[in-house]
Amino acid sequence: MKTPSVKYLAVSAAFSLANAVVLSGCSWAAGFKHPGVLVDLARLNYIKSQVNAGAEPFASAYEAAKSTTQGSLSYRVQGPPASHVIECGSGSVPDHGCSTEDSDAAAAYTQALLWFISGNATYAKNAIAIMNTYARNLSGGHTGSNAPLQSAWTAEKWPAAAEIIRYTYSGWAAADVTAFQKMLTTQYLPYINNNQGAGKNGNWELSMIDGMLGIAVFTEDKALFAAATSLWKKWVPAYFYNHAQDGSAPVKFSGSPSSWNGQTVFNAATSGVSQETCRDTQHVQLGMAATFNGAETAYIQGTDLYTPMQARLTTTLEYHARMLQGVRNTSQTDSVPIPAGFPGLCDGNYIPVLKGTMERGYNAYHNRLGVALPQTLKHLVNDVRPKASPDDLHDVILETLTHGGSPAK
Numbered sequence: 001m002k003t004p005s006v007k008y009l010a011v012s013a014a015f016s017l018a019n020a021v022v023l024s025g026c027s028w029a030a031g032f033k034h035p036g037v038l039v040d041l042a043r044l045n046y047i048k049s050q051v052n053a054g055a056e057p058f059a060s061a062y063e064a065a066k067s068t069t070q071g072s073l074s075y076r077v078q079g080p081p082a083s084h085v086i087e088c089g090s091g092s093v094p095d096h097g098c099s100t101e102d103s104d105a106a107a108a109y110t111q112a113l114l115w116f117i118s119g120n121a122t123y124a125k126n127a128i129a130i131m132n133t134y135a136r137n138l139s140g141g142h143t144g145s146n147a148p149l150q151s152a153w154t155a156e157k158w159p160a161a162a163e164i165i166r167y168t169y170s171g172w173a174a175a176d177v178t179a180f181q182k183m184l185t186t187q188y189l190p191y192i193n194n195n196q197g198a199g200k201n202g203n204w205e206l207s208m209i210d211g212m213l214g215i216a217v218f219t220e221d222k223a224l225f226a227a228a229t230s231l232w233k234k235w236v237p238a239y240f241y242n243h244a245q246d247g248s249a250p251v252k253f254s255g256s257p258s259s260w261n262g263q264t265v266f267n268a269a270t271s272g273v274s275q276e277t278c279r280d281t282q283h284v285q286l287g288m289a290a291t292f293n294g295a296e297t298a299y300i301q302g303t304d305l306y307t308p309m310q311a312r313l314t315t316t317l318e319y320h321a322r323m324l325q326g327v328r329n330t331s332q333t334d335s336v337p338i339p340a341g342f343p344g345l346c347d348g349n350y351i352p353v354l355k356g357t358m359e360r361g362y363n364a365y366h367n368r369l370g371v372a373l374p375q376t377l378k379h380l381v382n383d384v385r386p387k388a389s390p391d392d393l394h395d396v397i398l399e400t401l402t403h404g405g406s407p408a409k
Helices: 017-024 041-052 056-067 098-119 121-137 147-168 174-192 201-220 222-237 283-301 305-322 357-366 372-389 399-403
Strands: 087-090
Touching: 041 056, 041 098, 041 147, 041 399, 056 098, 087 098, 087 147, 087 305, 098 121, 098 147, 121 174, 147 174, 147 201, 147 283, 147 399, 174 201, 201 222, 201 283, 222 283, 222 305, 283 305, 283 357, 305 357, 305 372, 357 372, 357 399
Parallel strands: none
Antiparallel strands: none
């Protein structure tokens, strides 16, 4: 598969990157804002101020992040495999470096956030050690049937970590930054760029798109960013059904998922259902997290994907939040009867799973745009914040810490 060409930034060794960015909060290379994947400098400073003030839910989310394996000050990189290749089959069987890659990339992002909030340079050094190890040792890419998905999940996390470290810490060598950029464009991008339709379910594509957006920002690739935002606009309507906009059938196009996992009723009562709701809500929330991750990165970069999709995405937030009230299940195999008030959903049974997402979407639509989302708020306050794992090592990572309970901004 051909790797798109990427313009690499020439970084002067004499240039004090951290100081320049911390003071200005702006991109030092025209066209992109840095840090600019998931969070910008204003958001990072806000999170830090809230944690220092002991404000909730930030203070508890910060402690939760520190208590994870990935947030340990003694975390040590586990991969990649000695073969220099990551092989992932369906369900990560075989698992040759898949789970360790998930953990390492999640740790890099967690450590980067903890560095900025705490000021403890050990976290920053840990993140750099993880990223440098992969940049030096992952050379054979990803293989196996889950290669696109595994590449996507990891590509969603690496740029988020790298943006924080590169633009707020002065200890990441320019040569290592360049090597990390090259890794993203040779070991990840070929498996996710122009590979939409590779999965039977839409969470694959949305994660690939989110990964493309992050790579585009970190490598300053305007063409890739434009392509990814166009794909986001195409795939979101094919994943989340909206009766007022779509009529009696979901949006479909060549390459979109052919199956809605048994969902056959498309009307006002099922408006908000996802292509994977009748599979299990775990995969829906993976797709949802990727959707809002990508939208937030685009928003930071000056592209508003939220507003054009407001009706569709707020409807799906409320629909699924109402469905997940009180859910504590973490298994994606435990089928139970559909709760009352959901006529036409699935075949009468579904698999509800609690995951730590919806924070970023709620922040964007309620706190920024003033949209009332009572079911989403109820789910966040009663279920997600007190009971959900702060990360799943895929693309649901530390949302409460970065976007929980935030003011309009």
